[in-house]
Amino acid sequence: MRYVSTRGGAAPVSFSAALMQGIAPDGGLYVPAQWPRFDARAAPDALPVFAAALLETFVADDPLADQLAAITADAFSFPAPLNSIDGHPAQVLELFHGPTAAFKDFGARFLAACQARVPRAEGERPLHILVATSGDTGGAVASAFHGRPGVQVSVLYPKGMVSPAQERQLTCWGGNVHAFAVHGAFDDCQRLVKEAFVDSALSAKFALSSANSINVARLLPQMTYFAATSLAIWNEHGAPASFVIPSGNLGHATACLWARKLGLPIDQIVLAHNANRTMPDYLTSGEWRPRATIPTLASAMDVGDPSNGERLRHLYPNLAELRCAVTAYVVDDEAIRARIRTGWEQHAQIWCPHTAAAAEAFARHTQDGAVARRWVIVATAHPAKFPEIVEPIIGQTIPVPPALAALPPAGSPTEIEPRLATLRQSLLLS
Ligand SMILES: *Cc1c(COP(=O)(O)O)cnc(C)c1O
Numbered sequence: 001m002r003y004v005s006t007r008g009g010a011a012p013v014s015f016s017a018a019l020m021q022g023i024a025p026d027g028g029l030y031v032p033a034q035w036p037r038f039d040a041r042a043a044p045d046a047l048p049v050f051a052a053a054l055l056e057t058f059v060a061d062d063p064l065a066d067q068l069a070a071i072t073a074d075a076f077s078f079p080a081p082l083n084s085i086d087g088h089p090a091q092v093l094e095l096f097h098g099p100t101a102a103f104k105d106f107g108a109r110f111l112a113a114c115q116a117r118v119p120r121a122e123g124e125r126p127l128h129i130l131v132a133t134s135g136d137t138g139g140a141v142a143s144a145f146h147g148r149p150g151v152q153v154s155v156l157y158p159k160g161m162v163s164p165a166q167e168r169q170l171t172c173w174g175g176n177v178h179a180f181a182v183h184g185a186f187d188d189c190q191r192l193v194k195e196a197f198v199d200s201a202l203s204a205k206f207a208l209s210s211a212n213s214i215n216v217a218r219l220l221p222q223m224t225y226f227a228a229t230s231l232a233i234w235n236e237h238g239a240p241a242s243f244v245i246p247s248g249n250l251g252h253a254t255a256c257l258w259a260r261k262l263g264l265p266i267d268q269i270v271l272a273h274n275a276n277r278t279m280p281d282y283l284t285s286g287e288w289r290p291r292a293t294i295p296t297l298a299s300a301m302d303v304g305d306p307s308n309g310e311r312l313r314h315l316y317p318n319l320a321e322l323r324c325a326v327t328a329y330v331v332d333d334e335a336i337r338a339r340i341r342t343g344w345e346q347h348a349q350i351w352c353p354h355t356a357a358a359a360e361a362f363a364r365h366t367q368d369g370a371v372a373r374r375w376v377i378v379a380t381a382h383p384a385k386f387p388e389i390v391e392p393i394i395g396q397t398i399p400v401p402p403a404l405a406a407l408p409p410a411g412s413p414t415e416i417e418p419r420l421a422t423l424r425q426s427l428l429l430s
Contacts (some may be wrong), residue, residue, distance in 0.1 A: 001058050003030040003216060006314040015062040016118050017112070017218040022210030023197055029310055030216040031056060038262040048076040049100045051224040052091055054262075058220050067117050072221075075110040080225045082232065082376065088347045090244070090362055090375035092355075093229055099403050100169050101382035102300070103222075103232060103252070104140035110221035111211055112144035114149065120207075128206035128427070132189035132194055134248065134293075135162040135300040136381060139169030141211040142177045152206075154427060156180045156189040159415060161295055161302065168410040178430065179411070180336045184418035185293040187305050195420045212249075214307050222255035227264045233374050240265035242373045244362045246354035246380045247271040247328070248301030250279060250308035257325060267373055271328040272361035274336070278306060280328040286319050297333045297354040297389050302380065309341045322390055329361040336360065337393055345395040352386050355379040 002012035007028030013021070018030040028041045036057045045053070050073040059065045078097045098105025115127065127150060131141045138155035153162030155170055159181035162170070171179040182189050191284055193210065196202055211218065243266065247253050253271050260266040273280055274296040282288050316322035331339075339356040343349040351359060358377045363364040366375070383390045384398045391398060416422045 001060050002033045003060075004033045005029070006031055006310050014060050015217070016064055016114075019215065020118060020207070020209050020359075022208075022212070022215045023194070029214055029307065029314075031311055031314060032216075032220075032258075035258075037263045038227070038264065039364060040264075042228075044343040047080060047224065047228060048072040050228050051076050051221060051326055054227055055220055063119055064114055064117060071110065071113040071117065076106065076224070077109070078105070080106075080228070085347050085349055087288065088349075089366070090359075090377045091131040092349070092377050092379050093225065093243075094379045095225060096379060096382040098140070099143045100139040101385055101401055101404050102136040102140060102144040103378075104136045105144070106225070107218035107222050107251070107315050108137070108211060109142035110146040111215060111217045112141070112148060114217050115209065116148045120150075125205060125207040127151045128208050129211050130193045130208055131155050131211040132186065132193045133157045133162075134186040134302050135166045137212065137300075138179070139166060142170060142173050142179075146173045147175060147212075148175050151176060152430070153211075154175045154180060156182050156192060157413075157422075158185050158189055159183055161185065162299060163386055163388065164410075165387070165404070166299075168407060171413050172408040174411060179413035180423070180426070181413040183414045183415065183417050185304075187293050188303060188309065188418035190305070192418060192420060192423055195425075196423060199396055199420065199424060202427060203316060206300045212307070219251055219255050219258070219308075221417045222252060223259040223262070226256045226259040226266065227262070229376060230259070230264045230266045233376075234265040237374055239374050240306075242266070242268035242270070244270045244272060244358045244365070244375065244377045246298065246301055246378065247273050247279065248276070248303040248306065248356045250306040250312060252378070252380070253326065254308045254311045254315075257312070261315070270361055270365050271326055272357040273328055273330055274357055275330065275332050276302055276304050277330045278304060279309060280330050283323055283326070283328050284310070288313065296353075297336050297386075298331075298357050301354055301357070324372055327365065329364055331357040331360045336425075339363070340390055340393045344396070350383045350390060350394060350396070350398055351379070352381040352383040353389055354381055355383075412426045423429070
């Protein structure tokens with residue numbers, strides 16, 4: 001499999017090259033050059049085995065191909081259960097059973113397991129992973145790389161815009177993981193990372209690589225649970241699955257659309273956005289207009305300029321087709337709060353703000369009774385990551401899952417202004 005740039009101005013590269021470069025030299029994002037059909041006649045195996053089968057063609061002809069089974073075993077070390085909800089027509093796919101209790105553990109652990117195994121020449125510059133996070137990515141990436149020899153990690157997050165529990169997961173590691181609290185928004189963090197990649201002084205010292213969802217190796221493994229869940233539903237009910245996805249940077253949405261492109265039995269895809277409405281507005285107006293990020297209760301979805309919009313527009317250059325492929329809703333903070341309350345009072349579910357946004361989008365999408373499909377609400381984070389939001393609404397203390405309880409206490413980040421010169425200086429001294 002070769003990977004090509006969304007902008008068409010870069011030579012096709014191997015999986016390992018796309019994985020290490022992160023962004024293509026023409027500034028575009030790597031996407032697979034082909035979409036071979038995935039033929040799964042049997043029921044899906046255990047997740048790591050299924051993941052290796054699904055991803056085989058995407059790593060074919062690559063130095064990592066022989067190690068794929070070990071990589072998926074290393075990465076997919078926790079379950080993704082599909083649960084029914086009392087008195088609710090949809091099921092919930094829980095993607096928050098990993099070490100940092102959010103779905104980003106899947107992509108981050110796969111990426112780290114790959115990057116740590118890519119053969120490196122002797123005397124090569126040290127590998128340095130740069131990642132911008134709106135909350136959950138950074139913690140998942142830091143956890144996935146922490147303690148892996150020969151890799152440094154710098155995580156940039158917008159100061160004051162992540163929850164206290166998220167901040168702990170960004171700053172608690174030490175060792176090979178360095179946290180930067182940027183005086184700005186997520187988009188500033190993302191811009192700084194993009195600028196750092198093309199900075200000659202930094203490239204002279206480090207082999208820089210990204211771990212954001214701009215990295216194609218973060219997205220490919222995310223197809224796995226959409227694929228496995230849709231097959232499980234197909235095998236049980238003979239009907240395709242429809243997904244409601246809490247969306248921000250649109251990585252998750254891209255992975256689900258890719259899984260459908262491989263021929264998996266996926267019907268409708270509904271995106272739940274918070275007040276950051278660039279994607280819903282694009283579907284309505286046909287104009288892609290990135291804007292400043294608005295802070296909301298669903299902070300991991302606070303993205304005013306979603307990078308993976310570029311991959312979606314590449315996949316569907318024709319707007320009419322994209323409109324058929326996905327539907328998007330805007331869910332504001334008030335509706336998120338109300339949905340957390342109904343989730344608890346009517347269904348005994350404790351939803352994080354992101355999952356609540358999806359539950360609200362589901363309710364709006366199916367309000368005319370159109371629930372005949374097999375609906376799956378994707379639960380992206382454990383509610384215990386957002387106790388200060390969720391607990392006052394439901395009037396309950398949320399039990400903390402063991403993985404979160406076991407993390408070291410918060411450390412102190414390096415605070416920086418959102419300027420490349422400042423970041424460069426700090427990294428060169430490290
Ligand atoms: C990142 C994140 C999202 C949004 O996913 P994207 O791939 O950026 O669209 C939703 N919920 C949670 C909890 C997240 O961490």
